[in-house]
Amino acid sequence: MDPMTISFAVLGIVFLVALLMWARARQQIRQSGIPDGRVVYQDTDRRHNVELPLVSPSCGLTGKPDYLVEASNGLIPVELKSRNCPRSGPHEGEVAQVTAYCVLVEDAFGATPPCGIIQYADRSWPIRYTLKDRKRLLHILDEMREARNTRTAHRDHQHAARCRACGYRAVCDEALD
Numbered sequence: 001m002d003p004m005t006i007s008f009a010v011l012g013i014v015f016l017v018a019l020l021m022w023a024r025a026r027q028q029i030r031q032s033g034i035p036d037g038r039v040v041y042q043d044t045d046r047r048h049n050v051e052l053p054l055v056s057p058s059c060g061l062t063g064k065p066d067y068l069v070e071a072s073n074g075l076i077p078v079e080l081k082s083r084n085c086p087r088s089g090p091h092e093g094e095v096a097q098v099t100a101y102c103v104l105v106e107d108a109f110g111a112t113p114p115c116g117i118i119q120y121a122d123r124s125w126p127i128r129y130t131l132k133d134r135k136r137l138l139h140i141l142d143e144m145r146e147a148r149n150t151r152t153a154h155r156d157h158q159h160a161a162r163c164r165a166c167g168y169r170a171v172c173d174e175a176l177d
């Protein structure tokens with residue numbers, strides 16, 4: 001085989017592998033149940049931190065949603081949960097977490113998300129996001145900071161996994177990575 005043919009063969013293999021990886025990534029996204037749209041941010045690989053966190057200096061917030069999807073009605077943060085949705089609906093902390101991601105998207109991209117989404121193993125749950133929800137979340141944040149200052153309540157463990165599963169992670173300034 002001449003060198004030119006070998007080069008074309010190698011290029012063909014590289015292209016095929018890239019195509020298969022792209023198709024697999026699309027399939028994983030489809031199976032995850034996240035909304036239709038272009039995925040512009042993905043932080044689902046905990047071993048390799050490839051995405052920078054979203055930051056809102058004015059609110060003192062930082063966080064990494066699992067996905068950010070550019071849907072037809074705006075940017076939507078999506079949080080994946082490996083368990084089923086509780087019968088009574090999302091926990092308060094989970095709602096606070098996704099609302100915090102909406103605040104981060106709004107401040108980092110200058111565009112108000114129409115909602116956030118919690119994607120459980122069995123269903124997805126949209127979390128409404130309005131100015132009122134933003135204010136409520138910032139109020140909760142203020143209360144948490146105040147409580148921390150007055151009662152000096154601090155993290156009492158070293159378990160990063162516990163923080164990763166915690167609904168207050170996005171609003172906690174002592175969360176472990």
Ligand code: SF4
Nearest residue numbers: 155163166169172175
């Ligand atoms: S993120 Fe970690 S330190 Fe913060 S409240 Fe949750 S478990 Fe505690």
